[in-house]
Amino acid sequence: MGKTVLITGANGNLGVAAVKKFLDKGYKVIAVDHTGTHLGFAASHDNFELKDINLSDEAATEDFIAEAISLYGRIDGALLLVGGFAMGDVAATDGAAMQKMYSLNFETAWFAARPLFRHMMENGFGRLIFMGARTAIKPELGKGALAYALTKSMLFNLADLLNASAKGKNVLASVVAPGTIDTELNHKSMPDADSSGWIEPAQLADVLELICSGKELSLK
Numbered sequence: 001m002g003k004t005v006l007i008t009g010a011n012g013n014l015g016v017a018a019v020k021k022f023l024d025k026g027y028k029v030i031a032v033d034h035t036g037t038h039l040g041f042a043a044s045h046d047n048f049e050l051k052d053i054n055l056s057d058e059a060a061t062e063d064f065i066a067e068a069i070s071l072y073g074r075i076d077g078a079l080l081l082v083g084g085f086a087m088g089d090v091a092a093t094d095g096a097a098m099q100k101m102y103s104l105n106f107e108t109a110w111f112a113a114r115p116l117f118r119h120m121m122e123n124g125f126g127r128l129i130f131m132g133a134r135t136a137i138k139p140e141l142g143k144g145a146l147a148y149a150l151t152k153s154m155l156f157n158l159a160d161l162l163n164a165s166a167k168g169k170n171v172l173a174s175v176v177a178p179g180t181i182d183t184e185l186n187h188k189s190m191p192d193a194d195s196s197g198w199i200e201p202a203q204l205a206d207v208l209e210l211i212c213s214g215k216e217l218s219l220k
Helices: 013-024 058-072 095-123 146-165 184-189 201-213
Strands: 004-008 028-032 048-051 077-080 126-131 171-176
Touching: 004 013, 004 058, 004 095, 013 028, 013 201, 028 058, 058 095, 077 095, 077 201, 095 126, 095 146, 095 171, 126 146, 126 201, 146 171, 171 201
Parallel strands: 004 028, 004 077, 028 048, 077 126, 126 171
Antiparallel strands: none
16 A cells, blocks of 8 residues: 655645655645645546645644544655745844744644644654754854744754654654755745755655655664
C-alpha cells in the first residue's frame, strides 16, 4: 500500500511542485488550500483530494484530520507549508502585527501537527515537515521582518520538542529552511537580485519527498 501525505498550502508554488512530486511517487495526496487554481493537473487523479479547511481554526483542523485518518487509515507524512510574510522592525511590530504572523506561521502548523503527531506515534511511523526561514536563524537577516522571523523560529523549537517526545520511535519532525525559492513573485519583488543560486520548487519538493520516504533516516 502506498503512503498517504497531507500537504497544506498546496496551491502555492512549492505546494504545487510537492503535489506533482508525491503523486508521481505513488502517494495518496490530501491537499489543503482555499483554492485549487494551480492544481488542475491533479483534479482527475485517483490519488488526489483537495480540501478547503481553515487551518487557523483548531477545532475544524482536528475534525478534518480525524476524518482523514478514518477514511484512509493512516497519514504517513505531512508537509505544513502554510505561512505568511510581513516586513517590520521592532518599531513597526505592534501586538496586532505579531498576532497575525503567529496565527499564519505557528498556529496553522501547530493545530495540524498536534493531532498528526499523536496519530503517527500510535502507528510507529510518521514525518512532519515545517517550513522554516533563514531569517529565523540569522538575526541580521530577520531584524527587518521581526514578527515573521520570530514566529518561524518557533517551528524549530517545536520540531526539537516533538523529536524529544518521539525518541526511539520512527517519527520525525523536520524543519526545512531553504534560501530564496525561484518563483515569479520573488523575481518581481527582487528584479535586480542574482537568482543564479535560487532553488527551484521542484528541487525542494524532491527533498521533501526524500524526508517522507524515510530513506534518509538512520535510527539510533
